[in-house]
Amino acid sequence: MQAKHIVRTATSSLGAHKSRSILTILGIVVGILAVMLVVSVGAGAEALILNQVEGLGANTIIVVPGREPKGPSDPAVIDTLYGDSLKERELDALSRSNNITGVQDVMPIVFGVTGVSHEGETYQSMVLGGSELFPDIFGLAAAQGEFYGEDDVRGRSAVVVIGSTVAEELFGESDAVGKNIRVGEFQARVIGVLPKKGQVLFFNADESIFMPYTAAQLYVFGQKHFNRIIVTVASHDDVPVAVADITATLRALHDITDPENDDFFVSTQEDIADSVGTITSALTWFLGAVAAISLVVGGVGIMNIMLVSVTERTREIGLRKALGATSGNILYQFLLESVTLTSIGGIIGILLGAVGSYGITLVLTNIAGLNWTFIFPTTAAVLGVALSFCIGLVFGIYPAYQASQKSPLEALRYE
């Protein structure tokens, strides 16, 4: 018997039980749909996060005080926030272009949380002190007013640029530029307000205020060290060499011979992107696997219906056998019926999944305002079709075998 006729026989008998076939398919559709949605939304979230991480610039290197923490509970984490191993001396060494290959900009950062207030309105804000390079490196620009410049940094000017949430909290609808605010114990003049920007890597720009690091060190935090040193290089390809150069320069400066004794570490955007990517994709596939369990339930449904169908069609099976069908012919016919059912279910599930995840994209971009990109999970789609095919095969084999083993006589007598 030719494959073509097995297919035709299988599809015509499925067509004869339309509503039953549709209901059976539904289990698979829902399973594949769930997998598709999870994987697609997961991939979108991953892209969103990576986009933000990389938005900072793939050429950016961050030098952090203290040795690299081995995990979130490692006491070394404290040093990354309060360590004082990075000072003017280290900044100078890193700024010398013959020390670091491809170096472009070097900027110290000091940060901390402080209460800021204006006319009785108080807000706990992140204070970020940087150089005039800050807006370039982090892709920020003032919506009103301007950012501080080189002179402000050199002259320790008491000026601040405030994030949009800070502006709202302290000034409401009124104009903030030109007004004075209190930052901790000192007065500073607002010279700029940032537009709504959201999370920028390790700080939320909307909830932060920005000022010259010199002023922040002296007036706000009373410290001589930096919390971070940001180094940017001209080309992404220079990053690994620059990282090695930075490490060598600082070790030489601190007389460190054993890397175990490092009092700093160097982190790149790539490291962060890698770990974020690993976590989100692991999470996505884990949730996808959970969703795939519903496929197994769908498969059991298929098996159930196929067994009913075999019993119901005992006469037909017997007749076909009496007319010359071999056990193999019958086996293939029923196997093909279940595979056809699950494959159709899989394809419908993928189409619905694509439409559904596109819908989610629209909701997230238009209503939640996220810079979300629609990602059609090709891998999950291919996997979904293959999986639904296999489910048809696995859960169809037992009913099909039952059908093929029926004796023609028993079948014909069956009432």
Added chain:
Amino acid sequence: MALIEVSGVTKVYESEGVVTAALRGVSCNIDAGEFVAIMGPSGSGKSTMLHVLGFLERHTEGTYTFDGKKYDDYSAVDIAHVRNKKMGFIFQTFNLLPRQSVLENVKLPLLYSDVPEREWDALARKAVERVGLSHRADFSAVRLSGGEKQRVAIARALVNNPSVIFADEPTGNLDSKSGGVIMETLHELNEREGHTIILVTHETYTSEYARRMIRLKDGIIELDSPIKNRIRSGEEFRK
């Protein structure tokens, strides 16, 4: 050599510890071109004999040689192929696929044969014409009368041009007029086209279309003789 050679064939059923002997040593030969009626009261083993002869179930003991080869020398696939190519079946309950058309029902054996698909339509139409149902070829099988259904079943049995046609109480579910048409068709197939026909029946009048009668009782052949006052044409029956 006879088409069918049966020697000392028994058939024993065992169900829940109860052993029933349906055939208790049957021997006979049937030649190609014969029209044999197997008769006997219910429980005599006549249906079992037809099933054994038609490769629908295996006998318990003895030897059954079909077309020069012993049953046990056929593989499972061979058996399916013999049923497909050399045997045609007509059942009391017609056993058509209800949702399919007359033509599709008749094509069913071709589906499992090695006949190329381009010839299917012509073969099926020829078989449908042979039983006088050309005007019903595209009707769905459910829309036919009982007699028409059985004629479709005959067409289906004929379509692969088998050596032997097995008919199990073919008129059992029909009124006498439709039954007569069926018997006449079988009669013609035997008389004019030389098909071997093995008919199981308990009705004497249908058996009278046959040329030879094998009467079974309690699983053994009680009588095996030519039929003397054979009905030669349907005209006589219709009176």
